[in-house]
Amino acid sequence: MGDEKTEQSERAEPGGSGDGGAESARRRGLTRRALLLGGAAVGVGAVVVAHDELGRLWWRVPGVVKKRKEGEVDARGAQWIAASGANWRRADRPDDYEIDRVVIHVVQGGYRTALKVFKDPGHGAAAHYVVRKDGHIAQMIRELDVAFHAGSRDMNERSVGIEHEGFVDKKESFTDAMYEASARLTAGICERYDIPVDREHIIGHVEVEGTDHTDPGPHWDWERYLRLVRRERDRPARTKAPA
CATH class of the missing domain: 3.40.80.10 (Peptidoglycan recognition protein-like)
Structure with missing residues (x-):
C-alpha cells in the first residue's frame, strides 16, 4: 500500500461555485505547474547524470579506444x-x-x-x-x-x-x-x-x-x-x- 498522506494529497479537489470553486481551480493550476516544473527539474537532473556517466564511459563506445601503451608504467623504475x-x-x-x-x-x-x-x-x-x-x-x-x-x-x-x-x-x-x-x-x-x-x-x-x-x-x-x-x-x- 502507498503512503496514505501521499495518496490524499494527489486526489483532485472537487469543483465549486463562487470563491470556493475559483480557489479550487487555482490550487489545481498551481499543483499542475509544480508538477511540470518538478518534472522538468528531474529531466535536467537525469540529463546531467547521464552526461556524467557518459563522460566516464566514452571510451567504451564501439570504435573508440583509449590510447594506452602496452607495458607502460606510472612509477619510474617499476x-x-x-x-x-x-x-x-x-x-x-x-x-x-x-x-x-x-x-x-x-x-x-x-x-x-x-x-x-x-x-x-x-x-x-x-x-x-x-x-x-x-x-x-x-x-x-x-x-x-x-x-x-x-x-x-x-x-x-x-x-x-x-x-x-x-x-x-x-x-x-x-x-x-x-x-x-x-x-x-x-x-x-x-x-x-x-x-x-x-x-x-x-x-x-x-x-x-x-x-x-x-x-x-x-x-x-x-x-x-x-x-x-x-x-x-x-x-x-x-x-x-x-x-
Missing part, C-alpha cells in the same frame, strides 16, 4: 607484470573518478605469492603495485584503472593500492629498503594527483570502511613512513615519473 583482467576494470582516472587516497596493504606472504594470486582470474582482487623486501616494485594495474583491492567499490574507485611483501605479525618483514621504495612510490602518486601526505589520505587496508582485513598491522611504522613520503615529496631535485 617492472610491469600484468594482473588478470578479472581483478580490475578499465577506467579513465582521474577524469572519471578523482584519486584522493593511497591504501597500504600487506600480502601475508611473499612477493611471488602476491604476483601469482593477482594474475589468477579466480582470485577476484589485485593491487596496483607490489613492493618487495629489497625495494623492487612491480606494477600490475595502471593507475588510471580501478583495481579491486580495498573491498569497497567507492574506495577502489578513488584510490591507488600498494601491496607489500610480508606478514602483519612480523616486524622484520618491513625492511629499510621496502619503506624507502614504498615512500618514493607514494610520494609520486601524491604528487600526480595532488593528494595531501597525511593519515587521512594515506591509509591502511584495515581503515577501509566495512573491511575485515587487519593489514598493514601494528608493526607498520606510520610515523616513519609519512616522514619518508614527505621527504621524497619535498626533495628539490625530485625526478618526475613519466606520464
Whole structure:
C-alpha cells in the first residue's frame, strides 16, 4: 500500500461555485505547474547524470579506444607484470573518478605469492603495485584503472593500492629498503594527483570502511613512513615519473 498522506494529497479537489470553486481551480493550476516544473527539474537532473556517466564511459563506445601503451608504467623504475583482467576494470582516472587516497596493504606472504594470486582470474582482487623486501616494485594495474583491492567499490574507485611483501605479525618483514621504495612510490602518486601526505589520505587496508582485513598491522611504522613520503615529496631535485 502507498503512503496514505501521499495518496490524499494527489486526489483532485472537487469543483465549486463562487470563491470556493475559483480557489479550487487555482490550487489545481498551481499543483499542475509544480508538477511540470518538478518534472522538468528531474529531466535536467537525469540529463546531467547521464552526461556524467557518459563522460566516464566514452571510451567504451564501439570504435573508440583509449590510447594506452602496452607495458607502460606510472612509477619510474617499476617492472610491469600484468594482473588478470578479472581483478580490475578499465577506467579513465582521474577524469572519471578523482584519486584522493593511497591504501597500504600487506600480502601475508611473499612477493611471488602476491604476483601469482593477482594474475589468477579466480582470485577476484589485485593491487596496483607490489613492493618487495629489497625495494623492487612491480606494477600490475595502471593507475588510471580501478583495481579491486580495498573491498569497497567507492574506495577502489578513488584510490591507488600498494601491496607489500610480508606478514602483519612480523616486524622484520618491513625492511629499510621496502619503506624507502614504498615512500618514493607514494610520494609520486601524491604528487600526480595532488593528494595531501597525511593519515587521512594515506591509509591502511584495515581503515577501509566495512573491511575485515587487519593489514598493514601494528608493526607498520606510520610515523616513519609519512616522514619518508614527505621527504621524497619535498626533495628539490625530485625526478618526475613519466606520464
